Amino acid sequence: xKTSQPKIRIKDIALRAGVSVGTVDRVLHGRPNxxxxxxxxxxxxxxxxxxxxNRMASALARTKALRIVCLLPQYALGGYWxxxxxxxxxxxxxxxxxxxxxxxxxxxxxNYYTFELAGQEVLKDAPDGLIFVPSAAEYTSRLIDSLEExxxxxxxxxxxxxxxxxxxxxxxxxxxxxxFAAKMLMLMNSGRAPVLIFRKKSEGIVGSYQQAQREEGFxxxxxxxxxxxxxxxxxxxxxxxxxxxKLLDEFFAAHPDAKVGILFNSNAFILADYLKKRNKxxxxxxxxxxxxxxxEALEDGSIDFLIAQDPERQGYMSxxxxxxxxxxxxxxxxxxxxxxxxxxKETLPFHMANKLINE
Amino acid sequence: xKTSQPKIRIKDIALRAGVSVGTVDRVLHGRPNxxxxxxxxxxxxxxxxxxxxNRMASALARTKALRIVCLLPQYALGGYWxxxxxxxxxxxxxxxxxxxxxxxxxxxxxNYYTFELAGQEVLKDAPDGLIFVPSAAEYTSRLIDSLEExxxxxxxxxxxxxxxxxxxxxxxxxxxxxxFAAKMLMLMNSGRAPVLIFRKKSEGIVGSYQQAQREEGFxxxxxxxxxxxxxxxxxxxxxxxxxxxKLLDEFFAAHPDAKVGILFNSNAFILADYLKKRNKxxxxxxxxxxxxxxxEALEDGSIDFLIAQDPERQGYMSxxxxxxxxxxxxxxxxxxxxxxxxxxKETLPFHMANKLINE
DNA sequence: TGTTTGATTGTGTGCGCACACAAACATACG
DNA sequence: CGTATGTTTGTGTGCGCACACAATCAAACA
Numbered sequence: 001x002k003t004s005q006p007k008i009r010i011k012d013i014a015l016r017a018g019v020s021v022g023t024v025d026r027v028l029h030g031r032p033n034x035x036x037x038x039x040x041x042x043x044x045x046x047x048x049x050x051x052x053x054n055r056m057a058s059a060l061a062r063t064k065a066l067r068i069v070c071l072l073p074q075y076a077l078g079g080y081w082x083x084x085x086x087x088x089x090x091x092x093x094x095x096x097x098x099x100x101x102x103x104x105x106x107x108x109x110x111n112y113y114t115f116e117l118a119g120q121e122v123l124k125d126a127p128d129g130l131i132f133v134p135s136a137a138e139y140t141s142r143l144i145d146s147l148e149e150x151x152x153x154x155x156x157x158x159x160x161x162x163x164x165x166x167x168x169x170x171x172x173x174x175x176x177x178x179x180f181a182a183k184m185l186m187l188m189n190s191g192r193a194p195v196l197i198f199r200k201k202s203e204g205i206v207g208s209y210q211q212a213q214r215e216e217g218f219x220x221x222x223x224x225x226x227x228x229x230x231x232x233x234x235x236x237x238x239x240x241x242x243x244x245x246k247l248l249d250e251f252f253a254a255h256p257d258a259k260v261g262i263l264f265n266s267n268a269f270i271l272a273d274y275l276k277k278r279n280k281x282x283x284x285x286x287x288x289x290x291x292x293x294x295x296e297a298l299e300d301g302s303i304d305f306l307i308a309q310d311p312e313r314q315g316y317m318s319x320x321x322x323x324x325x326x327x328x329x330x331x332x333x334x335x336x337x338x339x340x341x342x343x344x345k346e347t348l349p350f351h352m353a354n355k356l357i358n359e
Numbered sequence: 360x361k362t363s364q365p366k367i368r369i370k371d372i373a374l375r376a377g378v379s380v381g382t383v384d385r386v387l388h389g390r391p392n393x394x395x396x397x398x399x400x401x402x403x404x405x406x407x408x409x410x411x412x413n414r415m416a417s418a419l420a421r422t423k424a425l426r427i428v429c430l431l432p433q434y435a436l437g438g439y440w441x442x443x444x445x446x447x448x449x450x451x452x453x454x455x456x457x458x459x460x461x462x463x464x465x466x467x468x469x470n471y472y473t474f475e476l477a478g479q480e481v482l483k484d485a486p487d488g489l490i491f492v493p494s495a496a497e498y499t500s501r502l503i504d505s506l507e508e509x510x511x512x513x514x515x516x517x518x519x520x521x522x523x524x525x526x527x528x529x530x531x532x533x534x535x536x537x538x539f540a541a542k543m544l545m546l547m548n549s550g551r552a553p554v555l556i557f558r559k560k561s562e563g564i565v566g567s568y569q570q571a572q573r574e575e576g577f578x579x580x581x582x583x584x585x586x587x588x589x590x591x592x593x594x595x596x597x598x599x600x601x602x603x604x605k606l607l608d609e610f611f612a613a614h615p616d617a618k619v620g621i622l623f624n625s626n627a628f629i630l631a632d633y634l635k636k637r638n639k640x641x642x643x644x645x646x647x648x649x650x651x652x653x654x655e656a657l658e659d660g661s662i663d664f665l666i667a668q669d670p671e672r673q674g675y676m677s678x679x680x681x682x683x684x685x686x687x688x689x690x691x692x693x694x695x696x697x698x699x700x701x702x703x704k705e706t707l708p709f710h711m712a713n714k715l716i717n718e
Numbered sequence: 719t720g721t722t723t724g725a726t727t728g729t730g731t732g733c734g735c736a737c738a739c740a741a742a743c744a745t746a747c748g
Numbered sequence: 749c750g751t752a753t754g755t756t757t758g759t760g761t762g763c764g765c766a767c768a769c770a771a772t773c774a775a776a777c778a
Contacts, residue, residue: 019727019728020727020728020729021728021729022727022728022729023726023727023728026726026727032725033725033726033727034726034727035725035726035727038726038727057733059733060732060733060734060735061732061733062733063733
């Protein structure tokens with residue numbers, strides 16, 4: 001039963017330094033109008049003792065709001081980002097007592113100019129912190145330069161941009177997740193049948209870095225352990241199901257021995273629909289992300305595994321980390337790779353139930 | 360840009376209910392000396408509006424400590440419970456500003472009397488809340504009766520005891536996890552070779568309910584999808600490696616075709632050691648829990664998959680839930696089945712990194 | 719020396735809540 | 749009816765801090 005020693009208050013520091021609490025407050029917050037002599041006295045005391053401000057009192061007394069901006073890509077297929085946003089809102093709520101206020105802005109991932117524009121808006125807003133999903137390198141780099149100039153702390157969400165060190169990064173390691181996906185796919189492919197990689201066709205470059213990395217990891221696995229196993233790519237124009245189905249029919253007619261496939265984006269349900277329609281129930285399929293459509297397909301067996309990446313948690317952690325940094329200068333590991341979760345029909349309910357565990 | 364509506368304070372409730380803040384305070388905390396009429400008035404207002412206490416002000420004003428007791432089984436092989444305890448300590452820390460104090464007590468899972476005794480001690484202590492791992496039904500039931508009599512809220516950790524409704528339960532669904540484990544094991548057993556279940560021999564009854572349930576789920580899967588696949592049980596006296604190895608040698612001599620195996624407890628590393636020693640590197644093995652020894656075996660490939668159950672999170676959630684209930688009467692879903700995580704060599708680092716994400 | 723100015727320092731208030739205490743009220747009993 | 753006893757209700761204080769404002773001081777100038 002450890003009895004914690006009585007906490008040191010600002011008052012105590014003031015007493016020991018022989019100044020008033022107001023002066024201590026000024027020193028602690030780096031506010032102006034403190035004589036070098038007074039500052040020295042306070043600094044001396046601060047070095048001697050281990051002062052930790054009472055966050056609760058601090059929150060209670062704080063008057064100004066905490067303004068955080070999130071800059072996310074605006075995708076039409078919203079499922080995944082909706083989960084991220086839910087986590088962001090949870091984080092906002094968790095810091096509501098500190099008057100945290102999170103504003104979400106969007107850019108078009110296929111149009112760099114909108115990213116540039118949104119970045120400029122953010123700089124004009126001058127929030128206390130920015131959480132954003134990196135776009136193409138040069139645009140991202142330009143934004144970061146401005147952020148650093150204006151001393152606005154920033155966090156990467158979902159995508160990494162290695163040239164600069166952010167306050168933190170939250171996202172999955174795409175390459176490793178692709179590697180793991182390959183392993184699981186091949187577990188279901190004991191006959192070493194040909195493997196099928198489905199891709200969206202003519203997609204913009206922005207945002208597909210993730211998918212490219214996943215595919216790289218996938219290929220690394222295949223090149224290491226299954227050089228003998230044929231791999232076919234199939235580009236699908238997604239937006240037009242009829243055309244997709246025609247292409248698929250053609251492909252399967254040409255390669256009736258293909259038995260397993262994978263998608264490196266959230267669109268696995270589209271393939272699942274095709275498989276159901278054609279009654280191809282012995283084709284094994286792996287996809288990404290727990291979109292409601294994917295979840296349905298997982299439940300009815302047309303998708304075998306989904307790789308999940310805890311989007312809510314990413315959003316939540318980002319906001320939490322930013323708030324704690326701004327409020328208490330608390331820093332943590334800058335790079336956080338999120339767990340790579342394998343979800344099957346059997347374990348799905350437990351993953352779903354834990355999505356919203358903080359209300 | 361939604362401007363968050365002005366927060367409702369106790370004062371506001373008092374005004375609307377036509378009583379004083381003191382009375383509202385009494386109702387909110389379930390303190391005595393409130394007339395039914397006043398209580399009704401306050402309850403009415405509380406139902407109308409969505410009051411959320413300012414935890415910061417609450418923490419600041421609180422003078423008394425918050426006493427929570429955890430009653431855990433004392434196992435010699437500590438790995439798993441150490442993780443639970445780490446989560447508990449994290450929870451304690453998170454509520455340190457509320458003067459939360461968690462005391463951990465232990466009982467001998469193979470000796471019911473110690474559970475009984477510990478329960479009596481807890482009742483004498485009269486803490487604000489109890490978090491415990493249920494023991495055998497009759498003893499658990501007796502403890503709960505006393506707890507309810509003394510109005511001490513309680514939470515089940517790890518094990519469920521369905522006869523009573525606790526404030527909450529945190530643990531994995533053992534039966535479903537066994538079912539899932541069977542699926543993964545059979546994925547690695549495409550040749551439909553015999554399956555081996557390793558068990559500890561002559562173990563006490565307490566605490567093995569979990570394992571029995573896992574095995575039941577496992578068998579359910581096998582009976583549903585692989586009735587043709589032979590299953591062998593092998594009881595091992597664990598404490599004596601030499602004897603274990605002899606038994607295993609005998610078994611494998613008799614059944615050279617056995618290619619996959621599973622353990623429903625944390626001892627998979629013991630089997631892994633044997634497999635390494637005998638160079639049986641084409642035997643596939645699944646186990647439970649990320650003990651450091653299991654993790655090592657997973658890394659070196661002698662274990663293929665581990666089923667993890669987030670023990671830290673269980674501990675953390677328990678403390679958090681208890682604190683929030685005592686402090687704010689906040690209730691949540693009583694039953695929380697934790698996610699069933701499949702961890703492989705490839706995804707292990709990301710699971711490990713996230714263990715201690717809250718410092 | 720008196721006055722002004724600006725830098726420096728100290729004091730006071732309130733954030734929302736928990737809890738002690740005082741006040742008001744109801745009830746029972748002599 | 750008065751007093752004692754218990755119950756219910758309202759009021760006041762302080763938790764530690766942020767921040768506005770008042771007070772003080774030093775230097776400069778007329």
